[in-house]
Amino acid sequence: MTAPDRPVPHPSPLTQPFWAACRDGRLLVQRCDKCGTHVFTPQEFCRECHADALTWVESAGAGHVVTFTVVWRPQTPAFGVPYVVAVVRLDEGYEMVTNIVGSSPDAVTIGAAVRVRFTPVTDAITLPCFELVA
């Protein structure tokens, strides 16, 4: 029996620009035209000021680990263990759930500096993983 495929996002009209940019190696985030807040996950209106004028801008893709867990019991066998699930806070002030890749899980710490590392998983989907900044 072969392992199942890793689950991939199914973009909606709202989230499609985010995933299309990831495939091109760019991390996008919505920014409020009125108050400047960066909004993630993608929304129809600003969580701060409720303006419905959110524009996709490019994030620098740099941040730090807010918290993380090293997973040994996988969601499904599609995920090889161990793998690191983390919450990363981007320098623009928003948070994402992601994977920390490219280093031993033992090296990941709360507060560690990270940067985005794009990881293609299918022809259509590239995931914005993160890696430790040396």
Add this chain to the structure above:
Amino acid sequence: MRRREVVVVGAHNTPQARVLEGQTSDSVTLAAITGALDDAGLTTADVDGLTVLPGLQYRGGADAFGYALGIPWFWTGAQVPGPAAVVEAAAAIEAGACETVVLAGGQAGVYTDRAAVAPWARPAHEFIECWGLMTPAEWAMAAQQYLHRFSVPREKIAHVAAVIRNNGSRNPEAVYFGRGPYTAEDVLASRMIADPYHLLDCATTSEGGSALVLTTAERAADLDARPVRVLGGAWDSWGPTYTHPPTYDRVAMWGRKAGDAAFAQAGISRDDVDVFEFYDNFSWEIVRYFEALRYCDVGEGADLVAGDAIEATGRYPIVTDGGTMSHSHTGESQRLQRVVQAVRQLRGESAANQVAGAEIALVAVIGEVLLLGT
């Protein structure tokens, strides 16, 4: 309008097991309803309100069951059966929208792909599922941040899991009856699931059903069942579940607002509570409840639960049936099990770990809080 007092008159768990051969979610949910009505001394002819969640059917369960049971017209609750659903049903009865409400849930035959984690533990959200997140990992991240921020050693949360599992070990109705006793060292020696949670820090998975019957104190006076009063309760949402980053700062005070409301309604103090039926989805959550519900300052919960304090004989007896870690975890109806166990404690009918003279129970399931009294 004079408010009517609402009481619990029926509380029932069906047999719980890792797998209930030949059972379905509907069949165990029906068995739970029948058991709770028998406990109350009532029949479906008395029921005019329903909150029902068979399996993982989150919409329409009450409508389907009310029709299937042949009840012509009935109030329906929207909450998942558990503490919040009790509060919702009590409000409906107080307001005169209905007289007698059954709350029920149960699951069998849903978790079949054992290579994966349980289906209710795998949220399908677009910005969650692709990272291999499942509920243990989600809750682990908040716990990890707490342990880091307050320099709490893992042994202190492993102790919570050991106490809960030992409660279940003594409970003949628990799926893991006789399994144990455990120490914190045993918990830490079990295999890692999602750091800092080892296998024995986490909920188990099993099958079974649970149900409650609520009615007015006036109606209960004609019944043989010993009523338990609904003293107060409320619930807090934190937004869509399993969608946004589960940091400690988002999770920590989940339930505080509801707890404050519940105690204000009941007109009692924290010190009046005799038994604490908290939802033990993961060990650190118990620490979090004591902090969120103002039993100690933030960062001090791990000291509050130390030693014998949370044993059935201690000041803060928790999860006295063995909870999700030992008694049963069916996906959703474990929320009702917390209320069922609180009722049994207050009636003096617990199958094990009876807290002597228990008069007030505090039930908490994540952001849902309920106070019950004799």
